[in-house]
Amino acid sequence: xxxxxxxxxxxxxxxxxxxxxxxxxxxxGGSGVDGAIHRRGGPEILAACRExxxxxxxxxxxxxxxxxxxxxxxxARWVVHTVGPVWSDTEDRSQLxxxxxxxxxxxxxxxxxASVAFPAISTGIYxxxxxxxxxIALAAVRxxxxxxxxxxxxxxxxxxxxxxxxx
Ligand code: ADP
Numbered sequence: 001x002x003x004x005x006x007x008x009x010x011x012x013x014x015x016x017x018x019x020x021x022x023x024x025x026x027x028x029g030g031s032g033v034d035g036a037i038h039r040r041g042g043p044e045i046l047a048a049c050r051e052x053x054x055x056x057x058x059x060x061x062x063x064x065x066x067x068x069x070x071x072x073x074x075x076a077r078w079v080v081h082t083v084g085p086v087w088s089d090t091e092d093r094s095q096l097x098x099x100x101x102x103x104x105x106x107x108x109x110x111x112x113x114a115s116v117a118f119p120a121i122s123t124g125i126y127x128x129x130x131x132x133x134x135x136i137a138l139a140a141v142r143x144x145x146x147x148x149x150x151x152x153x154x155x156x157x158x159x160x161x162x163x164x165x166x167x
Contacts, residue, residue: 017113
């Protein structure tokens, strides 16, 4: 059984095995969660991302996929970077958002992680409506291959949306 927790807070402060980053496909940093993780985690994370770009991920990380690096100075063991889909009014990209969660959990389990913290992937710059994102995210982690999944929500509004989607 996986324990699912919802907390209001900052994902860079979580003492968990894996922190999931809502990255962009370049893997070279961005705003929002991505910027905060690189700022607080220090240059080791960016160096590891550059190595990924120089190797297997020369074309960047495709939407929905996930890859791990060091967590640098964060109080976590690894960062798992995943790229959420940009919200579309004309196309249903829900499976890609579910894939972000499923693939991040798979990578975490392969590392031997027991606890994983997720941000509200795609709900910032990528404009996914939070009520919908919350439903998709919570459904995707239901049978997670780790002991603890913690959603770290940055605003009361986002927290409330996840709370509603859970009940
Ligand atoms: P995306 O590009 O996938 O939309 P963003 O980083 O822009 O990713 O936003 C995703 C969500 O993370 C938003 O709800 C945003 O408010 C939230 N967020 C931003 N900074 C943090 C942080 N330090 N910890 C947790 N959540 C954060």
